[in-house]
Amino acid sequence: xxxxxxxxxxxxxLRQADLCRDMGSPFLASVLEALDRQLENAPxxxxxxxxxxxxxxxxxxxxxxxxxxxxxxxxxRPAALAALYHREHDDFDGAVAEALAREDAFIADWIKRPxxxxxxxxxxxLLSGLMSAPLEQSMPFELLELxxxxxxxxxxxxxxxxxxxxxxGDPLSEVRIAPQWRGPTPRFAPVSIASARGVDLNPLDASxxxxxERLLAFTWSDQPERSRRxxxxxxxxxxxxxxxxxxxxxxxxxxxLDEPQAVGTCRAVVHSMFxxxxxxxxxxxxxxMMAGAxxxxxxxxxxxxxGYEWTADRKEVELRLTAWPSGESIVLAKGHxxxxxLEWLDAPAVVAAVAA
Numbered sequence: 365x366x367x368x369x370x371x372x373x374x375x376x377x378l379r380q381a382d383l384c385r386d387m388g389s390p391f392l393a394s395v396l397e398a399l400d401r402q403l404e405n406a407p408x409x410x411x412x413x414x415x416x417x418x419x420x421x422x423x424x425x426x427x428x429x430x431x432x433x434x435x436x437x438x439x440x441r442p443a444a445l446a447a448l449y450h451r452e453h454d455d456f457d458g459a460v461a462e463a464l465a466r467e468d469a470f471i472a473d474w475i476k477r478p479x480x481x482x483x484x485x486x487x488x489x490l491l492s493g494l495m496s497a498p499l500e501q502s503m504p505f506e507l508l509e510l511x512x513x514x515x516x517x518x519x520x521x522x523x524x525x526x527x528x529x530x531x532x533g534d535p536l537s538e539v540r541i542a543p544q545w546r547g548p549t550p551r552f553a554p555v556s557i558a559s560a561r562g563v564d565l566n567p568l569d570a571s572x573x574x575x576x577e578r579l580l581a582f583t584w585s586d587q588p589e590r591s592r593r594x595x596x597x598x599x600x601x602x603x604x605x606x607x608x609x610x611x612x613x614x615x616x617x618x619x620x621l622d623e624p625q626a627v628g629t630c631r632a633v634v635h636s637m638f639x640x641x642x643x644x645x646x647x648x649x650x651x652x653m654m655a656g657a658x659x660x661x662x663x664x665x666x667x668x669x670x671g672y673e674w675t676a677d678r679k680e681v682e683l684r685l686t687a688w689p690s691g692e693s694i695v696l697a698k699g700h701x702x703x704x705x706l707e708w709l710d711a712p713a714v715v716a717a718v719a720a
Contacts, residue, residue: 380426391586398456406464432474435581482513485703493670504558511638512562515606544705570601658688
């Protein structure tokens with residue numbers, strides 16, 4: 365019997381397989397279980413797993429492998445793997461073992477780079493957060509996104525939304541985001557984006573075929589609606605290219621927060637499934653910078669911070685809004701990691717304000 369793949373005492377692939385099955389992806393769960401059994405067929409990749417530095421779960425290592433195999437299947441190699449992904453057979457172990465043995469170098473190179481999902485269904489959470497900003501008067505947002513990837517969520521005002529009983533965004537958009545809604549309907553407030561700019565260590569370009577393929581490979585193959593939505597968002601981005609800077613988030617955010625803010629605009633720092641990739645120091649530094657910028661905020665130049673992120677124990681995903689000049693910080697909703705559902709809280713949980 366093949367020995368299980370363990371990282372830091374935890375079975376990485378099987379743990380992620382359980383999560384995938386719970387999130388409605390039994391096919392991907394079976395792929396990851398086969399990976400766990402067959403990894404020794406790819407010695408270079410197996411050695412990388414054994415020596416992986418840091419928190420493998422936070423680095424989404426299992427999903428990096430998923431992206432590599434899906435990318436290979438989309439290329440039609442090996443044939444048995446492509447046939448598996450087309451549901452032409454169910455020999456998971458045989459197809460995965462062959463792919464690992466024949467494509468070890470490709471897989472090892474692929475998993476060196478972090479996942480690039482840029483899941484636009486999360487824009488439903490971000491837009492809900494913007495609608496909930498406690499502004500004294502209606503004003504446009506200056507959108508700043510951390511970990512923007514391909515920048516698809518910077519185009520969030522170009523999508524259509526069904527949020528509970530609220531319809532928002534562009535009703536004619538070919539991208540429609542309609543998470544399963546639980547709980548009360550959020551209050552409706554029109555969202556106008558004055559400017560949108562993002563940052564990523566390795567930004568992707570929607571006009572680059574290789575970059576588009578990388579994003580599509582990270583979608584879950586048994587959730588075709590996600591792929592169709594992503595392809596539509598990529599088409600919009602090709603026509604309306606997002607502005608993304610290549611830099612580390614801490615340095616970039618410090619520069620943006622120091623820039624003048626126009627009167628009558630709300631500066632909004634947003635991110636989704638991003639903080640897990642930062643060090644404790646980076647997370648703390650961003651919090652301190654935001655608090656410092658918040659201390660300078662006024663009703664005419666407000667600041668909001670919206671994050672759609674795992675809780676510290678990685679048991680739940682929360683939509684959290686912190687707003688200045690009041691400094692109030694609340695959890696608006698809980699949600700699915702990829703934005704499939706949102707549970708709006710009847711009484712939003714007030715959480716500790718960010719310390720100055």
